[in-house]
Structure formats: structure tokens, C-alpha cells
Amino acid sequence: MTFEVDPIKFIVHDEPALRGESNYIARVDLAPFGFEDQVEQVWLRRMADDGEAVVCCIPFRACGLALRDMVRLSAESTVIELVRPSGSRALRALIAELDVEGIRRVNAEVQARISQSGLLFEWSGDRHVAIDVPPGADAEAIMDYFDAEEAADRLSWEWSDVVRFRI
Structure with missing residues (x-):
């Protein structure tokens, strides 16, 4: 889901994967990843007063971040550093702009x-999904399906860590 405030577009998490563990919301500036004037609102669990927190959602657009990563926040509640990766990876897919039935079928x-995989996931609308792939998890069936759908121009997919986190 997205909403706009002034010229900035916010990407939000309606159902964060670890909502019960979260207690804080911060922002990730998406400009370094090619999304000018966009911010992703992420759910976190504050660890201490030193500005460190654990990511409790699966990033839809922020690159280099995954569920349970330890991050550092600025005084303005912006994620400014990846302190310690969790080992998880975020697998993301965007369903193409198909007709309503096509989107429903792929979704x-x-x-x-x-x-079937038992992995945690989040949807942004009905076309954009982010999947948590922890160490040792098998996402091969999902990736095989994504590859076939991408070849048919019905979706595109990526790993969030193909680009490192930066501000």
C-alpha cells in the first residue's frame, strides 16, 4: 500500500511479518535505490536507547535489508546503517499489469x-509481495515459478540484497 504526503510517496506495511514483536516505526529513504521522492515506512523493535533496532517487516523496496536485520536509526527516525545482517534474504516479486483475472490467477x-513453503511474507496491494527466506530455507519452488512467470512477462522478481543498503 502507498500514500502520499506532499510530494513524498510512502510505501507502508499493513501487515508486518513480526507485528507482535514490533514497537517502533521508522523510515528508509528510497532515493539511493532509484525511487526518488519515496520513503518506505518500516516496523522495528527498539533494542536500546543507542538507536539500534531489529527490522520486523520484509522490505518491499529498500535494498540490502531483510527481516530481523539489526539497523541504526538517526535522531529523526530514519534507518541510516545496517549494523548486523540476520542472514535472512528478502525475495520480492511484482506481478505485471495484467487484466484483473490474470492478476488474480498469478496472485x-x-x-x-x-x-506450501511455510515462509513468512507480506503483500503491498495485490501485485507486490515480499518473502522472508531465512538461512537454510528452501525457496526453490517459488523461484522456479517466478522464473517461468518472468519469462512469460507476467511478473518480475529480485533479491533485495542484490544492492547493498546505503543512505
Whole structure:
């Protein structure tokens, strides 16, 4: 889901993967990743008063971050540093702008494959999904499906860590 405040577009997490563990919301500036005037609002669990926190959502657009990563916040509640990676990776896919039935069909198949895998995931609308892939988890069936759908121009996918986190 997104909403706009002035010229800035916020990417928000309606159902963060670890909502019960979160107690803080901060921002990630998306300009370094090619999304000018966009900010991702991330759910965190503050660890101490030193500005460190654990990521409690699966990033939709921020690169180089994943669920349970330790980050450092600025005084303005902006993520400014990846302190310690959790070892998880975020696998993200965007369903193409198909007709309503096409989006529904691809969405349902993505949901089914994620459910079979037992992995945590979040949706932004009905076309953008972020999946947590912890160390040792098997996401091969999902990736095989994504590869086939990408070849058919029905979705595109990426790992969030193909670009390192930066501000």
C-alpha cells in the first residue's frame, strides 16, 4: 500500500511479518535505490536507547535489508546503517499489469506456493509481495515459478540484497 504526503510517496506495511514483536516505526529513504521522492515506512523493535533496532517487516523496496536485520536509526527516525545482517534474504516479486483475472490467477498461485513453503511474507496491494527466506530455507519452488512467470512477462522478481543498503 502507498500514500502520499506532499510530494513524498510512502510505501507502508499493513501487515508486518513480526507485528507482535514490533514497537517502533521508522523510515528508509528510497532515493539511493532509484525511487526518488519515496520513503518506505518500516516496523522495528527498539533494542536500546543507542538507536539500534531489529527490522520486523520484509522490505518491499529498500535494498540490502531483510527481516530481523539489526539497523541504526538517526535522531529523526530514519534507518541510516545496517549494523548486523540476520542472514535472512528478502525475495520480492511484482506481478505485471495484467487484466484483473490474470492478476488474480498469478496472485493465487504465488500465495499457494508461499503457503506450501511455510515462509513468512507480506503483500503491498495485490501485485507486490515480499518473502522472508531465512538461512537454510528452501525457496526453490517459488523461484522456479517466478522464473517461468518472468519469462512469460507476467511478473518480475529480485533479491533485495542484490544492492547493498546505503543512505
